[in-house]
Amino acid sequence: MITETALTTADLHLLAEAGGLAPSLHNSQPWRFRPTPDLLGLEVHADLTRAVPAADPDGRALHVSIGAALFNLRAAAAHLGREAAVRLLPAGEGTQPCAVLDLSAPARTPRPFGADLYPALARRHSSRQPFTNRDIPEALVADLITAARDEGVTLTMLEEHGVRRVLALTSEAEASIAADVTREAEARRWLRLEPSCDGIPLAALGSHDRDARVPMRNYAGHPPHHTTPAARFEALPQLATLTTHFDRQVDWLRTGQAMERVWLLATVHGLRASVLHQAVEIPETRWRLRDPAEGPAHVQLVLRLGYGPPGTASPRCRVEDVLDPPEG
Numbered sequence: 001m002i003t004e005t006a007l008t009t010a011d012l013h014l015l016a017e018a019g020g021l022a023p024s025l026h027n028s029q030p031w032r033f034r035p036t037p038d039l040l041g042l043e044v045h046a047d048l049t050r051a052v053p054a055a056d057p058d059g060r061a062l063h064v065s066i067g068a069a070l071f072n073l074r075a076a077a078a079h080l081g082r083e084a085a086v087r088l089l090p091a092g093e094g095t096q097p098c099a100v101l102d103l104s105a106p107a108r109t110p111r112p113f114g115a116d117l118y119p120a121l122a123r124r125h126s127s128r129q130p131f132t133n134r135d136i137p138e139a140l141v142a143d144l145i146t147a148a149r150d151e152g153v154t155l156t157m158l159e160e161h162g163v164r165r166v167l168a169l170t171s172e173a174e175a176s177i178a179a180d181v182t183r184e185a186e187a188r189r190w191l192r193l194e195p196s197c198d199g200i201p202l203a204a205l206g207s208h209d210r211d212a213r214v215p216m217r218n219y220a221g222h223p224p225h226h227t228t229p230a231a232r233f234e235a236l237p238q239l240a241t242l243t244t245h246f247d248r249q250v251d252w253l254r255t256g257q258a259m260e261r262v263w264l265l266a267t268v269h270g271l272r273a274s275v276l277h278q279a280v281e282i283p284e285t286r287w288r289l290r291d292p293a294e295g296p297a298h299v300q301l302v303l304r305l306g307y308g309p310p311g312t313a314s315p316r317c318r319v320e321d322v323l324d325p326p327e328g
């Protein structure tokens with residue numbers, strides 16, 4: 001059945017606000033949402049003025065971020081009682097829009113993702129604080145794996161040797177990123193202190209692992225010699241990789257959707273998460289992240305999951321800055 005009920009201004013606002021809550025590299029928020037001329041759908045475009053070229057020369061992380069925003073739009077569409085029929089890259093790789101959502105039909109099922117993920121959109125934050133040593137229950141891990149698989153992406157919870165390998169590669173990549181003046185300057189531009197549409201309030205983010213158990217990115221803006229109050233990170237972090245068989249734009253968009261779906265489901269179940277992206281940003285360490293036993297998989301993202309403080313909200317662009325007005 002087709003409702004053909006046009007999206008109202010309030011619907012468009014709710015959708016764009018939901019999309020804008022997605023995680024993105026350095027909180028760059030590289031997306032724009034454009035209502036289709038018939039007001040029955042939404043196009044998702046890359047905002048290339050918000051690209052992060054030194055850290056992300058191929059636009060891989062940009063597409064992962066846009067994929068996350070796209071998943072939020074799908075969760076918001078379900079909240080509005082609409083089915084979201086998504087076409088990724090309808091005009092092919094390297095073109096815009098990145099995705100088109102047809103929202104003309106009513107939802108076939110009230111909870112297309114099992115749990116109601118919409119309320120988790122505003123509660124999901126990156127938590128870079130130490131987590132406890134509590135294990136994630138196996139049944140929940142299985143649900144997270146299924147959530148990623150439904151988006152065409154493989155989530156693998158790493159065993160101890162895999163965790164140690166990934167942490168070592170992350171530290172190695174972090175050192176080479178820290179030595180790269182251009183990348184450092186770029187990160188500082190995005191992660192600046194002013195509470196603007198662009199910036200993360202640095203003081204609210206980041207913490208250092210004094211035992212170097214978790215090489216968290218220094219988003220706190222402290223000089224390297226700074227010591228924070230004793231904060232012990234979990235003995236063995238619970239890390240998951242998201243991998244895809246190929247490494248095209250469409251795989252990056254799928255990864256972003258899988259990451260956000262997993263992260264929201266985790267949030268519903270009281271889990272916290274943060275991204276460890278350094279080793280994926282450097283081609284050499286990214287190559288070595290691959291687990292030879294897994295076959296020819298491309299590692300797209302490393303997620304740290306666990307129980308701990310929720311993290312704090314970071315600033316977002318205003319809806320009117322990411323939502324194009326309807327045509328005509």
Ligand SMILES: Cc1cc2nc3c(=O)[nH]c(=O)nc-3n(C[C@H](O)[C@H](O)[C@H](O)COP(=O)(O)O)c2cc1C
Nearest residue numbers: 023024025026027061125126217275276277278314
């Ligand atoms: C592709 C990608 C890479 C990211 N890399 C890192 C990272 O290396 N370290 C980190 O702490 N957060 C990382 N993040 C999380 C962003 O910094 C975070 O989503 C953004 O600052 C917004 O904050 P929020 O997640 O609390 O909404 C990454 C997010 C994405 C989508």
